[in-house]
Amino acid sequence: MDPQPLFLTFRLATITSALLLVLAMPVAYWLAYSRFRGKGVVEALIGMPLVLPPSVIGFYLLLAFSPSYWFGSWVEHTFGLRLVFSFPGLVIASVLYSLPFTVYPIRAGLQSLPPTLREASFTLGKGAAETFFKVLLPNCKPAILTAFVLTFAHTVGEFGVVLMIGGNIPGVTKVASVAIYNEVEALNYPAANQYAMVLFAITFAILLVVYSVNHSLLRARQPA
Amino acid sequence: MQFLRPLTFLLFILLAGCSKPSDKIIVATAANVQYVMKEIQAEFEKGSTDSIHIVVASSGKLTSQIREGAPFDVFVSADTRYPEEIFKNGGAEEKPKVYASGTLILWSKNISENELTLAMLADEKIRKIAIPNPETAPYGRAAIEALKAANVFEKVKSKLVYGESIAQTAQYITSGSVEAGFNALSIVLAPETKQKGNYTIISDSLHHPIQQAALLLKHTNTSPKKSISEKFYNFLYSEKAKAIFRKYGYR
Numbered sequence: 402m403d404p405q406p407l408f409l410t411f412r413l414a415t416i417t418s419a420l421l422l423v424l425a426m427p428v429a430y431w432l433a434y435s436r437f438r439g440k441g442v443v444e445a446l447i448g449m450p451l452v453l454p455p456s457v458i459g460f461y462l463l464l465a466f467s468p469s470y471w472f473g474s475w476v477e478h479t480f481g482l483r484l485v486f487s488f489p490g491l492v493i494a495s496v497l498y499s500l501p502f503t504v505y506p507i508r509a510g511l512q513s514l515p516p517t518l519r520e521a522s523f524t525l526g527k528g529a530a531e532t533f534f535k536v537l538l539p540n541c542k543p544a545i546l547t548a549f550v551l552t553f554a555h556t557v558g559e560f561g562v563v564l565m566i567g568g569n570i571p572g573v574t575k576v577a578s579v580a581i582y583n584e585v586e587a588l589n590y591p592a593a594n595q596y597a598m599v600l601f602a603i604t605f606a607i608l609l610v611v612y613s614v615n616h617s618l619l620r621a622r623q624p625a
Numbered sequence: 626m627q628f629l630r631p632l633t634f635l636l637f638i639l640l641a642g643c644s645k646p647s648d649k650i651i652v653a654t655a656a657n658v659q660y661v662m663k664e665i666q667a668e669f670e671k672g673s674t675d676s677i678h679i680v681v682a683s684s685g686k687l688t689s690q691i692r693e694g695a696p697f698d699v700f701v702s703a704d705t706r707y708p709e710e711i712f713k714n715g716g717a718e719e720k721p722k723v724y725a726s727g728t729l730i731l732w733s734k735n736i737s738e739n740e741l742t743l744a745m746l747a748d749e750k751i752r753k754i755a756i757p758n759p760e761t762a763p764y765g766r767a768a769i770e771a772l773k774a775a776n777v778f779e780k781v782k783s784k785l786v787y788g789e790s791i792a793q794t795a796q797y798i799t800s801g802s803v804e805a806g807f808n809a810l811s812i813v814l815a816p817e818t819k820q821k822g823n824y825t826i827i828s829d830s831l832h833h834p835i836q837q838a839a840l841l842l843k844h845t846n847t848s849p850k851k852s853i854s855e856k857f858y859n860f861l862y863s864e865k866a867k868a869i870f871r872k873y874g875y876r
Contacts, residue, residue: 469734469801485802486753486786568786568797569758586685586761586789588692588710 402595405572406580410600413488413576414556417495418549421503424496425548429507430533434519448505450498455561462494462566486568491576494566495556502551510544511537543615550611554604650850650857651678651696653687655703656792657727657764658837660815661873662701668869669860675853683790685761691716691842698854700840701861703727703791704763708840717840724861725875727835728810729767734801734822741825743775746805751784755797755806758787763835768807770832798822810874837875 431437432444450458466485467473477483484490514537522532538545560578567574569583577596584593654662659681670676680687680697688707691697692714701724702708708721731741746754759765765787772778788794791809798806799821813824841858844851860866 463796463800463802467800467802473802483752564789565793568753568755569789570786582789583758583760585689586683586758588685588688 402592403571403580406575406577406596407599409572409575410557410577411603413491413495413559414553416492417499417556418503418552420492421496421499421552422545422549425500425503425507426533426538429504429511430537432504432508433511448501451501455498455559456565458494458498459562459565462490462497462562466490466566485566486570486574488573490566491563491574494562495559498559498562499552499555502555503548506544506548506551507541510541510548513544514540543618546611546615546618550607554607557600557604648849648853649676649678650698650853651680652857653691653695653697653700654679654681655684655687655701655837656681656790657703657809657811658701659792660817661811661870661875664869664872665861665866668865669857675856677853677857681792683761683792684763686790698842698844698850699858699861700842701837702839703835703837705836705838706763708838711840711842715843717842719841721838721840722862723836723838724866725837725870727764727837728829728874728876729764729771729827729832729835730808730810730813730824731805731827732795732798732808732813732822732824733805734799736805736823738823738825741805741823743771743777743827743831746772746784747777747780751781751804753786753803754781754784755786755788755794755803757791757794757807758789761789762791763837764791764807764809767832767835768827771807771827774831814872814874 428447432440432447437443463485464470465472466476466483468477468483468485473484482489484493518536518540519532522536527536558578559576560582563574563576563579564582567576567579569575569579575583577600581593581596581600584590584596652662652666659679662679662681666677666679682690684703684707687695687697687700687702688711691700691711700708700711702721705721705723708717711717712720731743731746733741736745745751756768757765759769769778772781786797786803786806788797788806791812794806795808795812795818797803798808799818807827808824810824810826812818813821839858839861841854844854
């Protein structure tokens, strides 16, 4: 078994989760506290990857990233970068594809905090940013952890989008889920099984750790 | 347990709808044959009551599915290796037979026909080249052989992008995501892809022939699909079918 696809999968998942954590914070904050009328539209858009077939996202991204269409040619001329069949392209696709998995848990975490917490901080003269980073975030650690891990696991499990825009280049876009698919297609079941077992074991271990940590965090907060 | 009874009833209703066996046979078809197959199907169904369903995927995927018991009746592959594999594992009574030889092309959305050569792939303006996955697709293997024979393989190795079948590779080429790519002549001659870019035929002296075989999958003697499957399988090798294959660039 070539370990490269596995490393690539975990590299993609780590970068995607870290990027999304940064991107999702302001979005989640806005969703939790804004009184904007069109909030529903934004919420629906963010949730689309939950319900859209990966093939729809993959198809539109293939067109968007292709140098024959305006976005792809603009990126190519401006940055000299071609997103289709490249690792940065996979990162962008994964960020779009896993967005709700980061935003929703953090938003839920913020909404579950007592409103008095935020009000008290404002009353004591703290600004919105300081309140967010020093008061609100430390109080929803389990939500942030859940968001990170769900995003990570969801990206590890990505298949359809990568298959459509990746081009299966070893070491660049050939992630583990695609490697499994290839081995099955080449009738090489033992190799497919090795990849699959590793993915199963690692993702299970990650989820197990998270739920255990979450339980202990919640217990610490509510002393019996 | 209140919900169990309506649930069972619902399940029954749903399953009842698919208990009647259809007498249409299913022909598992490799992606490069999909367009020519439509015409073969029309010709076969003309003036008879027999009809067929066509399922399209890459030969490798279809072989995996057949091995795991997919209800296919005839397998029309893109190579000879996969049908041999099924035959060896007892999935068929008789050996696979070659029905046609495929033609490899180099295809591009924007590069003009007289500019398209194997040597020009080494050029700097070519950033990406699409090729069907050589591990599973015979056209991909032939493309690698041709690149090596033309002494450009080492120069273009890093530009290669692998489609999972001939169809996905065609999608990469026609969407302009790659500058050029390898494909089957049968794909560019199909009405669906005509006028999409330019192509040049790769000389068959540069690669092993792409022989494509079909296989009549195993049926029990009592199976209602057996006779139609045999009829269709034999039709693939008839003069009528051969003429259609030639029209789509098969030899």
